[in-house]
Amino acid sequence: MSKPYVVGIDIGGTNTVFGIVDARGSILATGSIKTQKYTEITDYVNALHEELSRLLAQENVTDQIAGIGIGAPNGNYFNGTIEFAPNLPWKGVIPLAQMVREKFNIPVTITNDANAAAIGEMTYGAARGVKDFIMITLGTGVGSGIVINGQMVYGHDGFAGELGHVIVRRGNGRLCGCGRTGCLEAYTSATGVARTAREFLELRNDESTLRQLPIQEITSKDVYDAAVSGDKLSQEIFEYTGTILGEAFADFIAFSSPKMIVLFGGLAKSGELIMRPIREAMEKNLLAIYKGKVKLVLSELKESDAAVLGASALGWEAS
């Protein structure tokens, strides 16, 4: 076999993006289909097969694919399934790994999107050579992928690593999308930051450029822009969000004592605005034996490539 490649497939609620990747993490070519267009999973797999086959033929690497890795919401590594994913068109348990394997006759591995991001970071990014780290994805939700002793943590059922749903405010916490209250995600996702903005604006009287916007439409991006422009209230929102994250990280560290925590996703791009309060709250709240030991870093993968790279890294594992 000539130079081997893997395929990474990132399934999102809107789009499915796939790419052909070499062993060094260079993307040879990418393509995509609309996830929402296919209400039947068989139609979806057929469309994926058609488009991906065309891309492989076009790049002349059809016979050089060692494995296919798939990152998907609620993807289960052990079962090769997507299970009860609220934002995908297919309900119940979908045996996707098997369906894709039968089409391509290539090994296929699946996991959830945050785990795929962690594997990508370990294979090509900031966590190369790091055996113990935690990946935190700060997007619409808060996800996590945990690596211990060089291995992805899947847990007994493949569903480990839901750190967006540890409870950071007991008793009177915010309602979370999962139906419980006080989850980390309810405070530190992009949506959480927007909620904090609305709370601050309603409960306080100090000036803020955010008051020029319709309150229900404020996004985390608006808060970021205002904070960068010097808006004090917006800066406090980042302080508040980062503090909650840093406190939670101190607890995560007491669990697995990682060498590194890697942040990824929209909010992480706010740079020091969010990193400083996280770092300060984390260090302040750490048990003495962990202080000063844990690196807090930003993902080194480009956000547009990261999902496909992460999934592709899983493809090497499948092969």
Next chain:
Amino acid sequence: MSKPYVVGIDIGGTNTVFGIVDARGSILATGSIKTQKYTEITDYVNALHEELSRLLAQENVTDQIAGIGIGAPNGNYFNGTIEFAPNLPWKGVIPLAQMVREKFNIPVTITNDANAAAIGEMTYGAARGVKDFIMITLGTGVGSGIVINGQMVYGHDGFAGELGHVIVRRGNGRLCGCGRTGCLEAYTSATGVARTAREFLELRNDESTLRQLPIQEITSKDVYDAAVSGDKLSQEIFEYTGTILGEAFADFIAFSSPKMIVLFGGLAKSGELIMRPIREAMEKNLLAIYKGKVKLVLSELKESDAAVLGASALGWEAS
């Protein structure tokens, strides 16, 4: 070599207990020395060598020892050291594994006492054949040993698994022995239960047989005895303690999705009095995907034997 044995050494603040154990977890013989008697570590190791050698000769198994496992407060698996253990006579970093290895010329492995308990449970106890579980030790403090995919979790520095020091009450939590506030240990250790009793008695006016005791001298054992005799306030203390544990366990499960949580130590012996509120709070607080999946069980090791058995199990690993 004839039938192989291992030696397990459990180093406590008061006593050091050692035992000769076979592959099925049967203890052939045990001995002990006073830990506190030896302020110099070399004197301690000499005394340990002398007593243990005598026991091995007496049992006629001197040449049949495959390895020595040591469980000790602040024992570090990677470094083979005891590091800054507050309750032991030797300060700083003690290279104990090396010192014992040089005396006996047998492989020696060391870890902290809660990890040793987890390894014991996995080798001889309730967690046999279970690849993903968390051991929680409820004693004077609250310790933990985490097993993921059949492997002990040590973290990048050997100090993973300090779940007694995750924060369960933010902001105005109780002062913990670690110097921070709101730790799980400050509420659910034996000392924590006694503190709860004093708080309840001081803040409330309802009757309790506990009021017959000098308030500063109430122990968790007193609370247990009163609860079993039908004392409502004491039963509420168990309810309160178990609820805090169950809430914390729900967060631990979101981390590693274990198949089982094993409870060990004095408080765990309270049986259903503590197990029922833990189970209820845990299930109530679990993210939907984990509900009904995690077994909550009591250790199957006799408390008098468990520490030595746990340490001895590590001896097989050393061999």
